[in-house]
Amino acid sequence: MKINHNISALNAYRNLTINNTNTSKSMEKLSSGLRINRASDDAAGLAISEKMRSQIRGLDMAERNALDGISLIQTAEGALSSTHEILQRMRELSVQSANGTYKNADREEIQKEMVELTAEIDRIAKETEFNSSKLLTGGTGGSFAFQIGANSGQKVELQIGDMSSTGLKLNGVDVSTVGKAEGAITKIDAAIQQVSSERARLGAVQNRLEYTVDNLGTMSENLTAAESRIRDLDMALEMTNFTKNNIMNQAAQSMLAQANQLPQGVLQLLK
Incomplete structure (x- = not known):
């Protein structure tokens, strides 16, 4: 012993x-x-889990970015809807002024409304903004890139044209004579087509972003489930x-x- x-x-x-x-x-x-609280619990699992967490948070932010993009497009499209209504009214006035039963004095009164409507188109283009960015003035101000992925380079780019009277080539539109009124109809028809094309393009990008939001949500959900299987604890076990x-x-x-x-x-x- x-x-x-x-x-x-x-x-x-x-x-x-x-x-x-x-x-x-x-x-x-x-x-x-959590099954993994520190690297010593599962070094490889921790590394994989952290990569997944980065992707999940990136996907969630990308989803919010896409939703912001949709809101921006809706703002621009709503303004262009008003521009469309104004153009339709201007065309109606041009057709009215082209009628031979009107005197030049009558056409002068119609022209006054045309001037005001043109000014309203310019006001809409100038004042339509999203987060202080002007949407309808064209140039670099109308260029937008939406980050819709968790990684670099995953963007959707959008260019909105100049929707002012200058961009629509309505400067100096005149209905004071029959001949000028007929010319105004042609100009306004072209402007209506230009706005229609812009709205169609905005709608296409909006639809794409809406599908993107759905896809990002699904990807985030699946990655979250996968990360949970790696990092979360089986409480019963x-x-x-x-x-x-x-x-x-x-x-x-x-x-x-x-x-x-x-x-x-x-x-x-x-x-």
């Missing part, structure tokens, strides 16, 4: 330490709901492990106490 080294106690203590560590890990996992480790911990404590009593037998030999 040896007293300098209590091997049984050392073994019991080693197992107690292991069980304590396992119990602490189980408690950490159960309290966080871990609770089983925790219970086992807890029992083993109590057993190790009991065995350590008994092992520490073994050297006491030496005293019996000294009596």
Whole structure:
């Protein structure tokens, strides 16, 4: 019988330490709901999970970007709807002025309304904005790129033309004579076609963005499910492990106490 080294106690203590560590890990996992709380839990799984998280957050932001793009297009399209109505009224006035039953004095009154309607087209083009960006003035102001993906280069670009009277070639439109009124009809028809084409293009991009939003939502959902399978904890399984480790911990404590009593037998030999 040896007293300098209590091997049984050392073994019991080693197992107690292991069980304590396992119990602490189980408690950490159960309290966080995560299988991976640090790299040491699963280094490869953590790396994959973080990449997925980056993609998920990128997809969620891209979805919001696409929704902002839809809102921008709806703003522009709503303004062009008003422009269309004005152009239809201007065409109606031009046809009216081209009628030979009207005197030049009558046409002058019609011309006054034409001037006001043209000014309203310019006002709409100038004041239609989204987040302080002018939408209908053409040039670089009408250029937009929507980031619709989680990675670089995944963009949809949109160019909105100049929808002012200058862009629609309505400057100086005049219905003060029959001949000028007939010329105005031709100009306004071209302007109506130009606005129609612009609205059709906006509608096409809006439809694309709406499909993009649906697809991004699906991709984010699938990636979230995949990331959950890697990182999230199976609560039932871990609770089983925790219970086992807890029992083993109590057993190790009991065995350590008994092992520490073994050297006491030496005293019996000294009596």
